[in-house]
Amino acid sequence: MKRARVLVLLNLVVAATLSAQSDPTREENRSVVVASKPFGESYLLCEMFAQLLESRGLAVERRPGLGATEIAFGALRTGAIDAYPEYTGTGLIAILHDSLPDSVMADPRAVFGHVAKRFAEQFQVRWLPPLGFQNTYAIAVTRATAGKYHLRTLSDLARESSHLTAGFTADFIGRSDGLVGLSRVYGLRPRAVRPLAPAVKYQALASGAVDVIDGYSTDGLLARYDLVTLVDDRHFFPPYEAAALVTERLQSQMPAAVATLTLLSGRLDEITMRRLNRRVEVDREDVRVVAADELKVLGLVGGAQAVRAAAGQRSGVAGFARYLWDRRVNLAWLTLRHLLLVGLALLAAVIVAVPLGLFLERTRRLAEPTIGVLGVLQTIPSIALLAFMIPLLGVGVTPALVALWLYALYPIARGTYTGVRDADPDAVSAAEALGTTPVQRLLWVRLPLAAPVIMAGVRTAAVITVGAATLAAFIGAGGLGEPIVAGLALADTRMILSGALPAAALALAVDGVLALVERMVAPAHRRHRDSVQERPTG
């Protein structure tokens, strides 16, 4: 009875969490879900979209920093989000896998027209008129490297590439409008290619760890590091006009929201964008402040909307403590959400993996293969597993929960299986010989004796899950990964730490609490032995 009630309760919690996510069909006055990809400019545009919508009285839910193109666009297609900023070239090559004659490629308007048409037909996704600037890839080297190898164009780079180490973002390495295409068109063959997070590539270049990086033409950091951008002499890169991507559903359900977003079309030129990016990436200003300022300058938002400036840029430990303290409410919510993610995933894993372990113990033939499969799941990098979930489950809490659940299965199933299998064989065989039923043996002997091993599995699973859950922010599930992902995108170490440190503390705390639980479920004689000083006789 009690168990049934717990299950019902669990269902309610899960249902509530999920419906709080985003409900595609109902509600005229729902929030507009605005997202971004995980780099500074995308964050800034997302924030501008959000504030603009809010200024017109629309409720907004922000989902910044979604994985990369596949994840963000996947989220839009499945309706998990309503809008995010994208670039025409990316749409053409990375999403449509399309190519156009050079004559068309040279004309940004024509490319936009083509992409907009194809997206509407194929995905029911609409490109709003371009924002007014292009952000193309800027393959950059230091001035010293440029001088040493006489580099001016990408052809020059290709000629010298066997001497050079490239540091490219993972996105760029895999895209056909990235390294793959550059190799094909220019014959670019770097000595080595290091995948780098966007946040560290400029430092990596400046420190000499790599010789060439993929920047963005509007990056605030290009100027700061005095880099040389190589000329695309074969016109390989398509135009990358920035524009808001919105779903047809948003258009039909909330035309006012789409009309509001269109107000930004044609209002942001490249000089403006570089300046804004610089404020975010170099001067470390709060994205909210920069977005609010610019909207005001553009006359799109009145003065009353002003966002309070972030705390001063004091450095050092005291400054960091202050930074955390200023964000305490937000961090508390993120921690709570993190705990909820971990707790639900873990609970679901226990509910499945413990009976699975018991079942495998009875059918030993299946045990090692089954546990082996669960073990293989464990070797899939978290971010990859999360990405696999997108086509099946969209973005947000559901795919994150499923991925975390998959991670937690292995240690719990393994613990249960071996714990029950190896439980004091003499005691088990005697209990059998004296006329206990299999169920009695399980409940009275094997499970109690296996409890410490099972709990050890649960603890391992919990710590793994707390860690993996930080990556759930890449697919918009929130939690302490949110400041980590944002910090990585904005190259903001303090922001990364404000997520990473609480996550680490949480892992320790969860482990500690479960250690107490482990002691509580330990078999009676062990607890007894722990509490009595004297050693057993004989």
Added chain:
Amino acid sequence: MPPPLAARNVLHRFGSVIALDDVSIDVPAGRSVALVGESGSGKTTLLRCFNRLVEPQSGEIIVGDKDVRTQPAVLLRRGIGYVQQHGGLLPHWRVLRNVALVPMLQEMPDPTEAALHALELVGLPPSSFAHRFPHELSGGQRQRVALARSIAAQPGVILLDEPFGALDAISRADLQESFDAMRRDLMATTLLVTHDLAEAGRLADEVIVMRAGRVEQKGTMRALITAPATEYVARLIERARAGLEALSL
């Protein structure tokens, strides 16, 4: 009157190994019989047939006047006391609860009372032992608890598989003595597996020597000693005697 035990033409293999090869034995009601032999002789397998821990491939196993297969294994086992070499006490249960297990399974009116009585019988005063955990006992005390557990529900049959095999000589002799007294009080039919001929002689009315899944000889200890049926039995006795003589030198 306790039930007699019988095996009729019992045959059992583990894979290609013949463990019991057409074995027939009788344990008269209330008597004590020892199965003696080296490891691999099939003595433990035969013992375990009587509470259906082993289901032989052919032949009959009879407890009382019924084939064991006529009742569910779980119910059969609750009526048969069982002691194994390493006690097999449940480590997370205190002594009293361990001993009360079978009375509880049998839904006797007062399992605790039955357990306390059994502890008295095996010479463990409940006041100082009932609330200990098995790990707080010596090896001999643990085997006494296992013995108490096997008799707490006052079974008509007791099966013992090397019950004192893991004990030092003195504990073993003490325990043999109290077991023998207890068995006579209880009037239970007893089947004992041991590799120790001296122990068999002390605790059994009759000894059955097994070898490679077959019965080599059965009879009283005296009959075995005076007229060993085969060379193997003679050698077995010779070796036991040599052990004793080595002591007396």
